[in-house]
Amino acid sequence: AIESTMDIAGKVHQEAGIDFEFVDFGGGVGVPYTPEEKLLDLDKFAEVNVGLFKEKLEQYDMGNPTMYLEPGRYLVADACVLLVTVNSVKQSYRKFIGVDAGFHTLLRPAMYDSYHHIVDASKMDAPMTQEVDVAGNVCESGDLFARDRPMPDVEEGDVLGILNAGAYGFTMSSNYNSRPLASEVLVTDGKCNLVRERETFEDLYDKQMVPPHLK
Template identity: 65%
Template sequence: MDLNLKINEKDHVDIGGADANDLVEEYGTPLYVIDEKRIRDNYNRVFSAFTKYYNDFKILYACKANTNLSVMRILEQEGSYIDAVSPGEVYTSIEAGFSPDRILFTGNNVTNEELSYVDETGVLINLDSISQLKRLSKLVDPEEYKISFRVNPMVGAGHHEHCITGGVMSKFGIMESEAAEVYKMAKNMGFNPVGMHTHIGSGILDPEPFKLATETLMNIAGDVAQNADVDFEFLDLGGGLGIPYEPQENILDINKFANEITGIFKGKLDEYGMGKPSMYIEPGRYLVGDAAYLLTKVNTVKQSYRKFVGVDAGFNTLLRPSMYGSYHHIVVANKANEEAIEEIDVAGNICESGDLFARDRPLPKIEEGDLLAIMNAGAYAFSMSSQYNSRPRTAEILVNNGDSEIIRERETFNDLFNKQIIPERLKK
């Protein structure tokens, strides 16, 4: 178990050397607080584990998890590459300082305009379908144009059905049974296919599905290498590495995991005579998920048919509990060592019955004015936030060795009207 919870001598939650209570005094609530050192440590833990067993290894940060420019700059400085799934993520990555050769674009159901834009940036395109291949061939000169393909193996895993991205129900990638023919088709068009990619799901703590997916991908790549005469520059195993959200969950043993995955990878390279292509993986949640907290103030304690604690954040701020039924550990930040004495529902401020951060959660006695710290809020948190109920999005701050800085300003009511235009006839 490792929920990355630290408590200082005042019994307050400590985030990156800063007292959570002091932070909200300065910046207000709700507030996302990101620990810079934790991101750097997470990246280097993965990189060190894999390069111990396979030297030509690259981490592609799955930036849909968190596209804050400061977060991306931290990872750029550490040497990360980028897994981008939209033209906007490509644009953001370049703005954050990533050179095009460090970005892999894997889109699905993309338009011709999006393909053209991505082509103009110079990043490598990882194609999701035969449709994309045919359309790209009309937009660029295929002669020696490097591409990759996402393959959908008959393996899927994830913490929620919406997060399973492999198998018969998945919308992603080309079928493994057609892979060799698709690569042949691409070569006949003049393209130079240099990579293969897969991704089976998200939030995976059991390494077995990932090991099976790796073996499957390597078998598909071996078949393509031999039957379509493809010399791979890289093989991308995708992402999905999970973190423990609940106290009873165990952290992924990254060293053992890296040893097992690289063992499969190298064994299959030898079996099929595929040389030594680069190995890519695409962690997102693992790098940033446990590096952030959402701090939110208790404004209401209400005994109705159930006991509710109401806070000043909602699913517009953190969507995962409402969307996926996800568990996020909650600590009373101003009395973090107090024992739980009752089961409480923690409710947000959105006008929806589903706006709950927790149901029947064991917590200490909570009073109005207390500060709650919602943990593991670095991935798919702010990036999925909205202005629903006309609530401005919250601020983000970065903490480094106790010092804090604003990295995203809190929105105001005026931001709710950004880009809106009232026709003149409606102003009369």
């Protein structure tokens, strides 16, 4: 991607006479979503890509523009865990674990079929004994956090942790289906601080106004 972008920028510089202040390559710095994936080697990433950037600058005689990267997801993805409580365990044609959040809270699994690792925080060391679907609390068939996911013997009342919720988590959440937004808790050195209060139904009604003829 950097090579292609620099080839385009180089031709624009040479043919249109434009001197760039910077070249922005956007995002694309990945994070491990599954336990098997490894952390990105940032030193190797920098060595290869900065080297290629400088090589293209010299090839097209582009001067000294700044190289921009936008690694937002890499910085915040695994900084957040969505904690949900199991409110139902249902054995049907599949086994469903129902929780007290839904795709209005974390949209990525339903929208993109994105993988978010899920752990039973109430029994972290328990062995995996089954494959289950982890379902949200919005009445739609697509409201799933995971399908055929290996899990231990999950029980009602267990707290599950849905990992990597820091990127596109709260920012993509909504009041869909009249659901209040979740609270946010900051954990630093083992100390917890509430940094956003949980919304209430009263908060949803706060800005609504009834026209006089309907009162």
